[in-house]
Amino acid sequence: MNLLIRNANLNGKLVDISIEGNRFSTIAPNLEGSFDEEFDAKGMLAFPPFYNCHTHVPMVLLRGYADDLELFTWLNDHIWPAEENFTSDVTWGKVAIYAGTRLACLEMIKSGTVFFNDSYFIIDQTIRAVEEMGMRACIGTTWLNTGNADKCARLSATNDAVRMAYQNGEYSSRTLVAEAPHSIYTVPEKDLREIAERSAQNGMLIHLHLAETSKEVQDCKKEHYGLTPVEYIKECGLLNKRARLAHAVWLSPHDIELIKESGAVLIHNPTSNLKLCSGMFHFKEIDEAGIPFTLGTDGCASNNAHSMFSEMKFAALSGKTQAKNPTAAPAERVFRLATADGAQAFFPEGGEIAPGKLADLMLINPDQPYFVGDYNPISNLVYAGESSCVDSLLCDGKFLMKHRQVEGEAEIIEQARRVCDKFRR
């Protein structure tokens, strides 16, 4: 299968882009040859698409279910009881997670995102949905101690099955599976050490919430002989180049040194941090320390959207305000964070429109009122962009959206609504 994208505007130059299989092949003006499919991108701007690096996608089903509450009221009185719905009835839980993931994929595709890094329950259904929808994903074998032996056994069984399927090559090359201990305050030390050993053996990435709130830091110091969360996970063997650490809002200078030495990657979630009042990520400081980081929306219950456009604007503006410096977190840097840097952390052969790279591509239609003045398209994407400017989206050499149309859209929304109706009752 080969494909030709004609007349795309790539960095101000008009080119044709040929794709063979799942890779970019030749990029040059007026390509000749015969192709299985040609697509005219006249008037459109070509960019690498978005990588959303921290999500809990099935939580779309809880979008708007409970907002504007204190963290623990929100979790104890609303989110966790609602989630019981997923986990207490296995058959129903599977339907819900599948429907929720499809809806989230649709929302992400329509806003230019080809990848997400997820951690949630009943992950076999998340994988089923994402494989069908054609996106890339890194799906975490989520682990936390719920205090309920039955549930832990079910969680463990699903995780083991998924890990085995992954290692047996049963998933497409678009799906990664990671170790995903939820956090240091929900997973016992013994389990953290076990996960660290397993990851050292199987080479799987590690996806973990870390240093999200000041309470987490204080509690950690109390319980673990004065160690910060970063120092503690180092002790447990989890701080290494495979670690993908979500939030990392509260870091000491020593933490920053340790992270830098380890090669771990941080994941910044500006909207979630502001909505839950977790604090503000030190964008400028982390960037100047040379620590790699990426961008994520977090789950829908604490955002409440999967739009990387909105996320980029929040990253830029909170980065400036936190540093008290309007030159901090500039548009070009934030755009790279949301695209190439995300790819680098999960699919390092993606994130760039160049021969031999993974053929992920978004085509932007600049004929929007919010795209004029058109001096700087990247500034427009970061500060004024909305989903509606993404005309078409390719992942792994295949179209996920053409001219704003995604296959099965109405049915996906309807199925998710039916699940939400059941929740409401």
Next chain:
Amino acid sequence: MNLLIRNANLNGKLVDISIEGNRFSTIAPNLEGSFDEEFDAKGMLAFPPFYNCHTHVPMVLLRGYADDLELFTWLNDHIWPAEENFTSDVTWGKVAIYAGTRLACLEMIKSGTVFFNDSYFIIDQTIRAVEEMGMRACIGTTWLNTGNADKCARLSATNDAVRMAYQNGEYSSRTLVAEAPHSIYTVPEKDLREIAERSAQNGMLIHLHLAETSKEVQDCKKEHYGLTPVEYIKECGLLNKRARLAHAVWLSPHDIELIKESGAVLIHNPTSNLKLCSGMFHFKEIDEAGIPFTLGTDGCASNNAHSMFSEMKFAALSGKTQAKNPTAAPAERVFRLATADGAQAFFPEGGEIAPGKLADLMLINPDQPYFVGDYNPISNLVYAGESSCVDSLLCDGKFLMKHRQVEGEAEIIEQARRVCDKFRR
């Protein structure tokens, strides 16, 4: 002219909404009678539309022209020299302001906004464009001392002509004209006092930037015998119920008391404040003090968009983070700020869908992936909404947009692009 909107979902109830002239008439299920036009709003949610209460709309022409800079570098090296383009050549300036305003109106209409409160130059052309586009606006007779006698004379002549036309009833009932001294640091005290007297006589609103940065407060205290900006404008006679004060980030407890006594209305601009690192508005404190306030995007050069969706999310999230309290700035409150409270400050007979009120209305199409779960439509609008969910928009009893189509859209974008091309050269 009468109009019937059929089958709209208003606060969870299916109703027909009849409009006579520019007012809502009857709202009830299954209305009968004959109407000049019927519109089927089946499946759509009816809400009051947005009021954008602080703008400099022609600055769309400078969108993305210069970002991520220190305030004074940005103004001195980029924005002010660029604006010379508008003001140094009268003919060209008129074309530019007209084209820019039309583009901004288009952007606002497509994102559900029917009103803006503006302050800029060559305002006769702003008024011409807004009257044609069918929106409401409050246009300020902008005054600042540019240090250039010719320019000041031109500014003054335009202001006088507009003020006279307004007082002679030459504009539609959708257009208000306000006194708009730019700020206390660009307008001499003598002029501030003169404007205060004129507003007391002609009853016009006063639109003013105030207490935007801590530097402004420090400088004011130094120059004006220790008075804060709020105390100083009270001295000048500008602090009264006609005052509409943009930003108001830096207020002392005494300032808050004075504002409360005066009946003045504040205008909160969260995105601009974060982008320029001006500081964070004290949403919760101001609201609890019972001071009326509204929401605005500010000019496009410091945002860079006119979307009230994005603005609501920034208001909610910065309101929470500033108060260190996730229950602050809840969705319902922020939505009212962006709609009814904006109307209250400028067109108090608007802002509500009820018989006898001004017929301003937005129809939301909830068939969007980002609108499911659909437990709480207002939470979805504030935290996940985008322009694309606004299906249709009415202002003053007339459609400005039907099913996402606005008359003349392509031509408006093309004209604005031609102006930007001239800027670029």
